[in-house]
Amino acid sequence: MTSFHREYISCPYCLNEEETVVWDQLDACEDPDLKDRLLRKQLQIFDCRNCGRSHVLARPLLYRDENAGLIFWLDPQLQNQETTAQVELPELLNQLQLSNQYKLRIVVSSNELNEKIHIADYNLDDRVMEIVKLAVLAWQKEEIRIVSLYFLSAEKDRLLFMAQGEDEKWYQLPVAADLYHQIELLLDAQIAEDKGWMRIDSAYARPYFDKLG
Numbered sequence: 001m002t003s004f005h006r007e008y009i010s011c012p013y014c015l016n017e018e019e020t021v022v023w024d025q026l027d028a029c030e031d032p033d034l035k036d037r038l039l040r041k042q043l044q045i046f047d048c049r050n051c052g053r054s055h056v057l058a059r060p061l062l063y064r065d066e067n068a069g070l071i072f073w074l075d076p077q078l079q080n081q082e083t084t085a086q087v088e089l090p091e092l093l094n095q096l097q098l099s100n101q102y103k104l105r106i107v108v109s110s111n112e113l114n115e116k117i118h119i120a121d122y123n124l125d126d127r128v129m130e131i132v133k134l135a136v137l138a139w140q141k142e143e144i145r146i147v148s149l150y151f152l153s154a155e156k157d158r159l160l161f162m163a164q165g166e167d168e169k170w171y172q173l174p175v176a177a178d179l180y181h182q183i184e185l186l187l188d189a190q191i192a193e194d195k196g197w198m199r200i201d202s203a204y205a206r207p208y209f210d211k212l213g
């Protein structure tokens with residue numbers, strides 16, 4: 001079920017206050033158009049009618065896709081916490097009726113949420129992908145050092161990432177798909193079982209990456 005509420009939000013630029021729709025839950029099966037808007041970063045947006053500027057609202061969002069067996073919980077407030085191992089889940093999540101087949105993920109930014117959706121859309125495994133990202137970052141030969149990386153799409157022979165350099169500019173970075181398949185083969189048996197709410201990020205992937213040597 002998709003749900004939203006309305007809230008008075010003040011523009012950070014001109015302080016004009018306006019009633020705005022804030023999305024609480026997004027059901028991708030019922031509302032694929034909203035999923036598209038989310039991926040285009042046009043969902044949690046405040047458009048100021050006074051100064052014409054817009055900004056992204058960093059708000060919690062429950063994303064679910066029953067067909068793909070995905071439930072993602074975005075909580076931007078967790079971004080500043082060092083570890084999310086002790087996350088207290090909101091009542092909303094505890095009330096969900098969940099079977100074991102669901103992939104449950106906690107993410108802390110809209111970039112992470114979109115990345116998880118893209119990974120699932122290409123039938124890839126986000127646990128393997130986080131290890132691949134550590135490998136790309138560690139073995140990079142880029143002139144301008146890459147500081148962050150998000151998976152975007154996959155073709156037959158290559159994966160495409162959005163990369164942000166030290167100069168803060170974003171660009172697309174292709175990576176041989178072989179890297180993914182090799183890491184998957186090497187670590188498949190070792191990767192921990194997918195169970196309950198998990199935060200799959202670089203901290204999760206680090207011990208596996210270290211085993212690669």
Ligand SMILES: [Zn+2]
Pocket residue numbers: 011012013014015016048049050051052053
């Ligand atoms: Zn404004």
